[in-house]
Each structure stands twice: as C-alpha cells, then as structure tokens.
Amino acid sequence: MQNTRRCISLICVTRQSPSLRATYGAVAAARCLHRAPPQSSRKKHETNVSTLFKPVQVQANVDCEDVGSELVGKLEKSELLKILNKFTQRRETKSLCSENGLDSYLQQQAFGSFRRYCIEAENLPVDLHIIFSDIMQGAGHIDDIFPYFLRHAKTVFPHLDCMDDLKKISDLRQPANWYTNARALTRKIVFHSGPTNSGKTYHAMERYLSAKTGVYCGPLKLLATEVYNKANERGTPCDLVTGEERKFGISDNSPANHVACTVEMTSVNTPYEVAVIDEIQQIRDPQRGWAWTRAFLGLIADEVHVCGEAGALELLQKICETTGETVEVRRYDRLTELTVEDSALGSLDNVMPGDCIVCFSKHDIYTVSREIEARGKEVAVIYGGLPPGTKLAQAAKFNDPANSCKVMVATDAIGMGLNLSIRRIIFYSLVKPTMNERGEREIDTISVSSALQIAGRAGRFRTQWEHGYVTAFKSEDLQTLQRILAQTPDPLKQAGLHPTADQIELYAYHLPNSSLSNLMDIFVNLCTVDDSLYFMCNIEDFKFLAEMIQHVPLPLRARYVFCCAPINRKMPFVCSMFLKIARQYSRNEPITFEFIKSNCGWPFKLPKTILDLVHLESVFDVMDLYRFMDLFPEAGNVREAQKELDEIIQQGVFQITRLLKNTEASQEGETPNYSMRRVTHVKEPRLPSASRGRLTDRLLAQGLLTPGMLSELRKEWDAQQVGQAAAAAASTSSKESQESPTDDSDDEDSYPGSYKKTRRKRRK
Ligand SMILES: Nc1ncnc2c1ncn2[C@@H]1O[C@H](COP(=O)(O)OP(=O)(O)OP(=O)(O)O)[C@@H](O)[C@H]1O
Numbered sequence: 001m002q003n004t005r006r007c008i009s010l011i012c013v014t015r016q017s018p019s020l021r022a023t024y025g026a027v028a029a030a031r032c033l034h035r036a037p038p039q040s041s042r043k044k045h046e047t048n049v050s051t052l053f054k055p056v057q058v059q060a061n062v063d064c065e066d067v068g069s070e071l072v073g074k075l076e077k078s079e080l081l082k083i084l085n086k087f088t089q090r091r092e093t094k095s096l097c098s099e100n101g102l103d104s105y106l107q108q109q110a111f112g113s114f115r116r117y118c119i120e121a122e123n124l125p126v127d128l129h130i131i132f133s134d135i136m137q138g139a140g141h142i143d144d145i146f147p148y149f150l151r152h153a154k155t156v157f158p159h160l161d162c163m164d165d166l167k168k169i170s171d172l173r174q175p176a177n178w179y180t181n182a183r184a185l186t187r188k189i190v191f192h193s194g195p196t197n198s199g200k201t202y203h204a205m206e207r208y209l210s211a212k213t214g215v216y217c218g219p220l221k222l223l224a225t226e227v228y229n230k231a232n233e234r235g236t237p238c239d240l241v242t243g244e245e246r247k248f249g250i251s252d253n254s255p256a257n258h259v260a261c262t263v264e265m266t267s268v269n270t271p272y273e274v275a276v277i278d279e280i281q282q283i284r285d286p287q288r289g290w291a292w293t294r295a296f297l298g299l300i301a302d303e304v305h306v307c308g309e310a311g312a313l314e315l316l317q318k319i320c321e322t323t324g325e326t327v328e329v330r331r332y333d334r335l336t337e338l339t340v341e342d343s344a345l346g347s348l349d350n351v352m353p354g355d356c357i358v359c360f361s362k363h364d365i366y367t368v369s370r371e372i373e374a375r376g377k378e379v380a381v382i383y384g385g386l387p388p389g390t391k392l393a394q395a396a397k398f399n400d401p402a403n404s405c406k407v408m409v410a411t412d413a414i415g416m417g418l419n420l421s422i423r424r425i426i427f428y429s430l431v432k433p434t435m436n437e438r439g440e441r442e443i444d445t446i447s448v449s450s451a452l453q454i455a456g457r458a459g460r461f462r463t464q465w466e467h468g469y470v471t472a473f474k475s476e477d478l479q480t481l482q483r484i485l486a487q488t489p490d491p492l493k494q495a496g497l498h499p500t501a502d503q504i505e506l507y508a509y510h511l512p513n514s515s516l517s518n519l520m521d522i523f524v525n526l527c528t529v530d531d532s533l534y535f536m537c538n539i540e541d542f543k544f545l546a547e548m549i550q551h552v553p554l555p556l557r558a559r560y561v562f563c564c565a566p567i568n569r570k571m572p573f574v575c576s577m578f579l580k581i582a583r584q585y586s587r588n589e590p591i592t593f594e595f596i597k598s599n600c601g602w603p604f605k606l607p608k609t610i611l612d613l614v615h616l617e618s619v620f621d622v623m624d625l626y627r628f629m630d631l632f633p634e635a636g637n638v639r640e641a642q643k644e645l646d647e648i649i650q651q652g653v654f655q656i657t658r659l660l661k662n663t664e665a666s667q668e669g670e671t672p673n674y675s676m677r678r679v680t681h682v683k684e685p686r687l688p689s690a691s692r693g694r695l696t697d698r699l700l701a702q703g704l705l706t707p708g709m710l711s712e713l714r715k716e717w718d719a720q721q722v723g724q725a726a727a728a729a730a731s732t733s734s735k736e737s738q739e740s741p742t743d744d745s746d747d748e749d750s751y752p753g754s755y756k757k758t759r760r761k762r763r764k
C-alpha cells in the first residue's frame with residue numbers, strides 16, 4: 001500500500017510544470033548535498049522592497065470531490081499542522097526559499113498563507129493531499145512539500161516569477177537612449193551661464209527669435225507668458241502652451257512656429273530649429289527635476305540653449321558625454337549692482353517705494369500686506385495660488401512708474417527669471433516649508449540658490465531701479481542672510497528622473513493585482529539609476545492622487561494621466577473635484593461645462609472675504625484640471641469662464657486688505673462691511689449645528705471652506721435627509737463625503753504647481 005501511495009505522489013509530481021519539477025530536483029539535492037550559501041548579498045533597498053508586494057489571496061481548492069481523501073484517507077488536522085510547522089522551521093526550507101527569491105519577510109507571509117490554505121481547505125489538491133499523507137505514513141520526506149509550497153508562494157507573490165523582467169523595465173541607467181529622435185541628431189548645446197540679471201535668458205531669446213522655429217521652456221507659467229508677450233510684441237508670432245491651453249499668436253487653430261511653454265508641457269516629438277531651456281538648475285528639483293531632464297535629453301532641436309547657474313555646467317557636460325554632444329559655454333556677469341544692506345528693515349514703517357517683501361507663507365502675505373496698507377500705502381500681491389492673469393496684472397501695476405502702487409508683497413513665486421521693477425528685496429523670514437525625500441514636510445532655511453534667485457529680482461537691468469538692494473526684515477536674520485548671499489550655490493550633482501506611463505504599464509502587466517500607487521512604490525524601489533548622474537524624483541503627490549482614485553474603475557493609462565494632474569493636495573475642494581471628475585470619466589459620462597458650473601458655484605461672485613478668495617483660487621485650479629485632462633468637450637466655455645474668474649480674483653486681490661477685514665469681522669460675528677462692484681449681497685449662512693460645528697469652524701478659519709461652500713454643503717445635507725426619509729433608493733449620494741480626502745492642509749503657500757504630465761488622449 002505504501003508503495004502505491006509513493007507511486008501516485010511521484011506521478012503527481014511529474015505532471016507538474018517543468019519549473020516545479022526542477023524545484024523538486026533541487027529539493028532532492030538539498031537533502032543530501034552540502035548546501036551552497038544563499039545568494040550573494042542583495043542591494044539594501046531590494047531587501048525592503050519585499051514589504052511592498054501585497055500578498056494575493058489564494059482561492060481555496062475548487063474541486064468539489066475530495067479525491068485525496070478517497071484515495072488515501074482523510075488527513076488529521078493536528079498532524080497536518082505539526083508537519084507544516086516542522087516544514088517552515090527547517091533550515092533547508094528557509095535556504096531553498098532564499099534561493100527562490102523569498103527573503104525572510106516573504107517567507108513569513110507565504111508560510112502563514114500556506115498554513116492557512118492547508119488547514120482551512122475543505123479538501124486539498126490531490127497531489128498535495130497525497131504528499132502529506134505519505135509524510136504522515138513515513139513514506140515521504142518533509143522536504144517533498146517544498147515544490148507545492150513554492151507553487152503557492154508564487155501565486156501569493158506573482159513577482160517571484162518576474163523579478164528579472166521588473167528590474168529590466170525599471171533599468172533607468174541610460175535615459176539618453178529613450179529619445180531616439182533627439183539621438184539621431186547631434187545637437188548644438190549652448191549653456192548660458194551666469195548669476196541672476198546677467199542677460200542669460202535675453203541672449204538665448206535673441207537666438208530663439210531669429211530662428212525659423214523655436215520652443216521656450218520655462219519653470220513658471222508666468223515666465224512662459226512673459227516670453228509669449230515679448231515674442232509677439234517683437235513681431236515673432238508665438239503660441240503659449242501651459243497646462244492644456246494653447247493661446248495662439250496668429251489666430252485660433254493656426255499654430256505659430258514659435259512656442260513658449262512650461263517645461264513639463266514641451267513636446268519631445270516636434271522638431272525645432274532652436275530650443276531654450278530656462279533655469280536649468282531646476283533639474284535637481286526633487287519634485288519637478290525630471291521635466292528638465294526630459295527636455296534636455298529629449299528636445300529635437302538643432303540648437304539647444306540652456307540658461308542657468310554656473311554650478312549646472314559640470315553635470316550637463318557629464319550628461320552630454322552620454323549623448324555624444326559637447327557643451328559650448330557662454331559666461332555672463334551681472335549687469336547691475338546688487339548691495340546687501342547692513343541694517344534690517346526692522347519695521348514696516350520703513351518700507352519705501354520699489355520695495356518687495358518676500359514671505360514664505362500665505363499667512364505672512366496677508367499680515368504684511370494688511371499692515372502696509374494700514375500705513376496708507378498701496379500694495380501689489382503675488383503668490384503661487386493666483387491665476388496667471390492676476391499675477392500679471394499685479395506685476396504690471398507695480399512695474400508701472402505712473403501707478404500709485406509702489407510696494408510689492410510676494411512669495412518666492414517671483415523667484416525665478418521674472419523681470420520686475422524692484423529696488424529692494426526684503427526677506428520677511430528665511431525659513432521655508434520644503435518636502436524631504438520621503439515626501440514629508442519640513443521647515444528649512446532657504447537654500448543659497450533660492451536666496452540668490454530671489455535677491456536677484458532687485459535692480460533689474462533696464463528698469464527704473466538699476467541698482468538693487470537686499471535686506472532682511474528682522475535684524476536677527478540679517479547676518480544669516482548676508483552669509484547665505486555671500487556663497488555660491490553648490491555645483492549640481494544629479495538630475496531628476498520619473499517613471500514613464502509605458503514603464504508603469506509594463507509593470508502592471510506583470511503585477512495585475514497591484515494598485516497604481518503600489519506599482520510606483522515598487523518601481524522606485526527596484527529601479528536602477530546611474531546615481532553619478534541621476535536620482536528618482538519624489539512621487540508622493542502622484543501616489544496621493546493614485547490612492548484617492550484607487551477605488552474608481554479606470555484603465556491604467558487614464559489613471560496614470562489623472563495622477564499627473566497639477567493638483568495642490570492641500571486644497572480639499574480641488575481634491576474632491578478631482579475625485580468627482582475621475583468618477584464621471586470612469587462612468588463614461590461627459591464632463592460638461594454644466595457639470596463644472598453646478599459643482600463650482602456658478603455664476604461667480606466677487607469675494608467678500610479671504611475665504612471666498614481662497615475658494616475662487618481653488619475653482620480656478622479645478623478649471624485648469626478640466627483642461628489639463630484633455631478629455632472633455634466645451635473647453636472654450638471653460639476658458640472663457642476662467643478668464644472671468646481671473647478678473648474676479650484680480651479684483652479680490654486688489655482689495656485684499658478689505659477682504660481681510662471682512663474675514664475678521666465675519667469670524668467675530670459682525671456683518672461684513674464692504675462695497676464692491678458687482679457684489680450681490682448674500683446673507684452669511686448660519687454655522688451648522690454643534691455636532692458639525694467644530695470641524696467647519698476650523699475649515700472656515702483655515703480658509704479651506706467658505707461660507708458659500710458651507711451653505712451648499714448644508715443644502716446637500718438637508719436634501720439628502722429628505723431623500724433618505726422619502727425613499728431608501730437615495731442612499732448612493734452619501735459616498736462623496738466618505739471619500740473626501742483628509743485635511744492635511746496648513747496655510748502655507750504651495751510650491752509652484754508640479755505640472756508633471758504626460759499628455760495622453762482618451763482612447764474611445
Ligand atoms: N544686451 C541687452 N540689451 C538689452 N536688454 C538686455 C540685455 N541683456 C539683458 N537685458 C535685459 O535685462 C533684463 C535681465 O536679463 P535676463 O532676464 O536675460 O537675465 P537673466 O540672467 O536671465 O536673469 P535670471 O537669472 O534672473 O533669469 C531683462 O529685462 C533683459 O531683457
């Protein structure tokens with residue numbers, strides 16, 4: 001009888017796949033041979049990556065007949081457990097696991113899953129049943145279990161079978177080879193190197209304007225807009241491409257030969273005679289650096305003109321060694337003088353015409369502008385969250401010598417490349433919230449590069465103030481500031497990279513059960529980059545969005561594109577609209593202008609308080625999102641609505657101090673005192689009942705919820721209550737509130753939006 005059983009078990013084994021048979025052979029060898037040591041030490045990050053692979057639930061055996069029991073009798077569960085425990089504790093088992101890619105974490109997970117599978121199953125697959133039976137009868141060896149365990153482990157962790165493929169896909173050591181069209185040319189690379197205000201962009205632009213075709217890639221929408229305006233003024237028709245928008249220089253639907261765009265938007269498929277990549281030192285930016293790398297490696301242009309800090313040269317030269325190109329360097333000196341003052345401003349009483357106070361939080365912007373206006377001086381305000389039209393209008397007002405507004409309050413949104421008529425930069429503080437490599441927020445002293453960039457806005461060539469000055473607001477900051485400004489920025493060491501949609505799609509093919517956020521994590525942990533030149537950019541924003549829409553059924557491509565959206569995750573309203581848009585898209589329902597209108601509170605009213613203003617800024621962002629996706633009809637209507645919104649926001653910012661007063665008044669329970677054009681006086685809604693009061697109070701105070709939004713929410717809430725009472729069928733609508741993103745916001749200003757995007761058209 002024992003012989004018969006043994007025979008059956010061997011037949012079962014020989015019916016297994018070749019790999020299982022090979023493993024079985026290895027098991028046999030393991031019994032008698034001296035074991036070779038486990039595979040050589042893995043790279044540190046590979047050990048941790050195991051924890052990212054989520055175990056797949058293995059279905060119980062679906063055979064309804066318990067053939068195993070019929071053939072060899074039932075298995076005693078307590079005996080089975082003993083065997084399993086012995087199996088998992090054997091040194092030989094662990095050693096075989098390591099050889100098959102299961103480190104101690106995966107072993108633990110797979111052992112647990114296998115044990116549960118064997119114990120809880122009504123009936124086991126016949127081959128496994130017989131193996132256990134043989135072992136119980138003394139006719140089999142405990143190591144015979146291994147091939148079956150491995151089969152189970154590979155079902156739980158499918159990556160065990162495709163690690164080599166995954167590593168190959170995420171081998172990013174030669175990004176230059178991704179761009180075959182650019183590699184087919186030997187491009188002329190010119191690096192315009194120098195400090196701020198030395199004419200780098202000017203000289204690159206001169207070449208761009210004289211070319212037959214050209215593209216300008218800048219870090220900010222505002223800079224791209226400046227180039228677009230200058231080119232068209234100088235008679236070179238130029239289009240503006242920011243987000244999904246294309247503003248035509250000649251006439252609608254007749255593209256010009258010159259394009260100005262934000263760097264993420266640049267096409268690496270269109271050939272140009274001249275390409276300009278501005279502020280190349282941003283290639284090291286932990287969030288957006290990949291966009292400069294992509295442009296630098298991928299632009300198809302006879303000449304690529306790169307402008308930036310001298311410290312970028314060595315890195316660019318090294319990268320060019322991988323493309324077979326050489327870098328021609330043109331060096332420039334600062335065109336005007338810049339003096340660091342030896343006394344701090346001390347008080348806002350000492351503000352003078354031409355001063356620009358730079359703050360690193362919106363809160364400081366509000367406080368400072370209010371205090372300056374209280375001293376009878378008009379202020380122009382620029383911060384990251386404002387629409388481009390508003391920023392330009394504020395800049396124009398301040399730049400105009402005939403305008404009574406002589407003082408600017410701004411965040412470092414003005415820090416790069418902009419030409420403003422500033423006499424003196426005053427650093428209100430020297431600390432700035434930043435994001436570390438793990439995507440966590442930290443407060444840090446500003447970098448030398450960023451301080452020099454900001455200081456460099458003072459005393460611009462060919463403006464009213466050709467001698468610039470810099471100082472700190474607080475006297476205790478002055479020495480630190482002087483020390484920072486006396487330094488030269490560190491040479492750049494690495495350029496950013498980011499996984500492409502194609503790479504992630506291949507990953508998903510191998511790991512179909514993983515979420516997008518999980519795939520990104522695995523990719524980042526498995527990828528190989530040449531760290532003498534490159535680093536992997538921070539993917540936290542991408543992951544945040546991926547997790548938010550994980551439960552919405554979407555094809556992977558669409559999901560990827562959605563997650564590239566330039567969203568400020570501190571804005572709950574924008575995030576919830578993002579979710580709604582994704583859901584609408586997933587249902588294949590058009591995202592009409594009507595949808596946007598009804599969700600964004602159309603028609604827009606002039607803001608009465610800062611909270612209203614913050615909300616309008618969010619609505620503007622939502623509309624940007626609408627166009628970013630490139631998926632929706634009626635883009636023209638949205639563009640028109642955005643223009644109007646931009647104007648309304650402009651008027652709001654123009655009266656920012658009044659809005660602040662109203663905000664305070666409404667928080668103290670007074671009736672807001674304002675008189676603005678086009679305002680329809682809307683009664684402030686009462687705060688909802690105490691049970692909802694504390695959260696809403698906080699959201700109101702933080703500017704994340706406006707009284708208008710609150711009123712809408714209450715209406716929705718009441719409608720829902722009525723609906724629920726009337727019919728049980730109305731139960732679907734409450735999901736929205738459960739899915740609202742968590743409020744991790746604070747009132748610091750955001751970074752310039754991370755417009756990381758790969759444009760993909762919806763495949764119908
Ligand atoms: N040779 C020139 N003739 C006329 N105007 C010039 C010349 N060089 C520079 N400018 C003007 O001086 C200002 C500063 O130049 P530009 O913006 O090119 O400096 P930059 O080195 O790029 O500064 P940043 O580092 O801040 O970007 C611009 O308004 C530019 O038009």
Ligand SMILES: [Mg+2]
Pocket residue numbers: 200201202278307417
């Ligand atoms: Mg410049």
